Amino acid sequence: MNILRNLRYTKSHEWVEILEDSKIRTGLTDFAQHALGSLVFVNLPEEGDEVTAGESYADVESVKAVSDVNAPASGVVSAVNEELLDAPEKLNEDPYGSWMIEISEVSDLEELMDADEYEAFCREEE
Amino acid sequence: MVPFAGYLLPVQYTDVIAEHMAVRNQAGLFDVSHMGEVIIAGPDALACINHLYTNDFTSMQDGRVRYSPMCNEEGGVVDDLIVYRMAADRYLVVVNAANRHKDVEWMKAHLTGDVTLEDRSDEYAQLALQGPKSREILARIMTEDEIPAKYYTFRDDVTAAGAKCLVSQTGYTGEHGYEIYCRPEDAPGIWDALLAAGREDGLIPCGLGARDTLRLEAAMPLYGHEMNDTISPLETGLGFSVKMQKQEFIGKAAMLAKGEPKIRRIGLKVTGRGIIREHCKIFAGGHEIGATTSGTHCPYLGGAYAMALVDTEYAGEGTPVEAEVRGRKVAAEITALPFYKKA
Numbered sequence: 001m002n003i004l005r006n007l008r009y010t011k012s013h014e015w016v017e018i019l020e021d022s023k024i025r026t027g028l029t030d031f032a033q034h035a036l037g038s039l040v041f042v043n044l045p046e047e048g049d050e051v052t053a054g055e056s057y058a059d060v061e062s063v064k065a066v067s068d069v070n071a072p073a074s075g076v077v078s079a080v081n082e083e084l085l086d087a088p089e090k091l092n093e094d095p096y097g098s099w100m101i102e103i104s105e106v107s108d109l110e111e112l113m114d115a116d117e118y119e120a121f122c123r124e125e126e
Numbered sequence: 127m128v129p130f131a132g133y134l135l136p137v138q139y140t141d142v143i144a145e146h147m148a149v150r151n152q153a154g155l156f157d158v159s160h161m162g163e164v165i166i167a168g169p170d171a172l173a174c175i176n177h178l179y180t181n182d183f184t185s186m187q188d189g190r191v192r193y194s195p196m197c198n199e200e201g202g203v204v205d206d207l208i209v210y211r212m213a214a215d216r217y218l219v220v221v222n223a224a225n226r227h228k229d230v231e232w233m234k235a236h237l238t239g240d241v242t243l244e245d246r247s248d249e250y251a252q253l254a255l256q257g258p259k260s261r262e263i264l265a266r267i268m269t270e271d272e273i274p275a276k277y278y279t280f281r282d283d284v285t286a287a288g289a290k291c292l293v294s295q296t297g298y299t300g301e302h303g304y305e306i307y308c309r310p311e312d313a314p315g316i317w318d319a320l321l322a323a324g325r326e327d328g329l330i331p332c333g334l335g336a337r338d339t340l341r342l343e344a345a346m347p348l349y350g351h352e353m354n355d356t357i358s359p360l361e362t363g364l365g366f367s368v369k370m371q372k373q374e375f376i377g378k379a380a381m382l383a384k385g386e387p388k389i390r391r392i393g394l395k396v397t398g399r400g401i402i403r404e405h406c407k408i409f410a411g412g413h414e415i416g417a418t419t420s421g422t423h424c425p426y427l428g429g430a431y432a433m434a435l436v437d438t439e440y441a442g443e444g445t446p447v448e449a450e451v452r453g454r455k456v457a458a459e460i461t462a463l464p465f466y467k468k469a
Contacts, residue, residue: 037138037142038141038142038143040143040401040423040425040430041399041400041401041423041430043399043400043454059452061400061401061423062142063142063143063146063335063339063422063423063425064137064142064335064422066401066403066452085399
């Protein structure tokens, strides 16, 4: 399982990259993509949509099931990685390269773990 | 691993999609020992199964296999099953694991004439070898002339990897393949021998997940989804196995009284964005016309497909519809079944 040092993590297995100007970028962790299995569909929000911390902003679907992806913070969607719409398998192949959305005007940032804390958290979940 | 009808079954060994593609392109091996095996025997066995099941077994010969629904008095489906004729007075009936106890009770309560019924499920393990390479692979662990040559035929008392078994050319994947019935203690040896014999051809073990996506892609109905106690086999596209010209069978009177089916099983190809799974409402021109019974992404076809039971009035091929998926409308089109048919 791959965990990057420069990112922070939610308990629902999203990674968070803190950008400048109260902006964040987020996606699914390697642990999440592995647990979900091969993804065949992703439903993303649109630029300008509002998202709420801890609530679902997207679904990802494997052959077996549909799963929610939660927003690590409240804010406004300022960019969407639309490449994933036609290539959801990128979430499996390169989970940290495949960011899903950027959120600006961030408030209510969830409690995030650093890489060591997240590694310990995943070990407990296994 | 997931619990299923009292057995622990793997959803996947490696990856559902890889397992699905192995069966379509090379071969896959499934442990389906959870299936139920029942023997109906006695001088009146033929008359009894003709009464219990909707298909007609009169012309059947030894070594043949036949599919049939088993209905209740209201014409709903108790289960669907396959019947092996071992002898004129002896039939092996293979039923769904989840229905085994219900089926045995139902059949025992409705036996006719001089027959006995034994639930032998615990004495049988079952392996399914499926895919275009399955014959070649099977021929490496058994004598070639003991392999059943035709679809829906079987050979009893044959030997595979040194163990006694029954082998039929049957399956639930829409692909050429075989099902091997053996004693539970012999199953691991046959399993290992097959995997070793098939490695060079890309044979891999496959779980419950791929079994479901393969049968959906081939549009094979599954009990509890496309049929149940209240859905008639005529409504769910199984009319080929309901012989109304037969003098009598359980459910016939109710089917006659009901007349032409008002709902029909149809295929849906998703044309919009998303995956339509079971229990989604279907709308055509603003009318609710039915609901989906199964659906997912079909790996070989590379798209999302579903089956649904809908009002026959709206069941025409090419009809554009919408499915309600988690509060969203997803566009789809009614399309011919099966979605996939082997070349």
